[in-house]
Amino acid sequence: MNIVIVNKGLPIPAVHYGGTERVIWGLGYELTKMGHDVTFITPPGSKCDFARVIPLDENKSINELIPAETDIVHFNSFLDESCNFPFVFTLHGNNPEEHEINPYTIYISKNQAERNGGKTFVYNGLLWEDYPEVSLTKQRKYLHFLGKARWKVKNFAGACEIALKANEKLLVMGGKRFEWYNFKNKPFYTLNPKIQYLNFVDNSKKISIIEESKGLVFPVKWHEPFGLAIIESMYAGAPVFGTEMGSLPELVKSEVGFLSDDYDKIADVIKNSSFSAKVCHEYVVENFSARIMAENYLKQYEKVLNGEKLN
The missing domain is CATH 3.40.50.2000 (Glycogen Phosphorylase B;)
Structure with a gap:
């Protein structure tokens, strides 16, 4: 054809x-x-x-x-x-x-x-063969946000709130610290030392960061059509913590993440639950x-x- x-x-x-x-x-x-x-x-x-x-x-x-x-x-x-x-x-x-x-x-x-x-x-x-090979045994040290932070529907401020409620550091791929959207939405997060901004990164750097992440924080405020950040994060062994919007309930099963519109519940799961990096990785390789x-x-x-x- x-x-x-x-x-x-x-x-x-x-x-x-x-x-x-x-x-x-x-x-x-x-x-x-x-x-x-x-x-x-x-x-x-x-x-x-x-x-x-x-x-x-x-x-x-x-x-x-x-x-x-x-x-x-x-x-x-x-x-x-x-x-x-x-x-x-x-x-x-x-x-x-x-x-x-x-x-x-x-x-x-x-x-x-x-x-x-x-x-x-x-x-x-x-x-997936275009992506770096991943190590699924690294120590998980922080949470991550992956997406255009300036897009209000991606709810970067909500991701910051969840990370701080869980008392975790948040690494931000897709945003800069001193941008207008930070000061407009929640200026507190702009200066908080637990929120670290990495701007846009290439594929290799992105995967190396996610390999050491406890999970993607993805509390979107719109009906996400799909969400490549979801499957990229799970490929590197990170579960997904998000809202029950759009495609998320289809993609994020209970063994690879947790969904709720209650930020306190999400933070509680992050603090008290564990997910298998191997299960997350194999799930997306086999299905996406x-x-x-x-x-x-x-x-x-x-x-x-x-x-x-x-x-």
């Missing part, structure tokens, strides 16, 4: 931030290993050693960029025009009101699908790999090519 993967976000491969880019990279890699021909249409500066890359050109229609031999196009950004080829569209975030969901949409969690009146979803997976994701996307491609609508 000739498969074209389109994304208007960042160039591939992802270096620092780039959740969607990590997902489509792993998808393309596994599809290629399964014998399919993959072409990426992604922003200039992209490069790939296992698939063809066509740079996005804002002066051309997407139909001009798609090779004529294409069987199906997999969009990972909203379509600004009609597509002349069979296609699917993955909604990676929460749908803004101005966009109408098309019947070939694939969601990334059951919760996200149901909230949009759909039924078809494929969980994100990551190419790029290979499993690619196999599930292929099933949806085949439905569309057989004339079916997905929602």
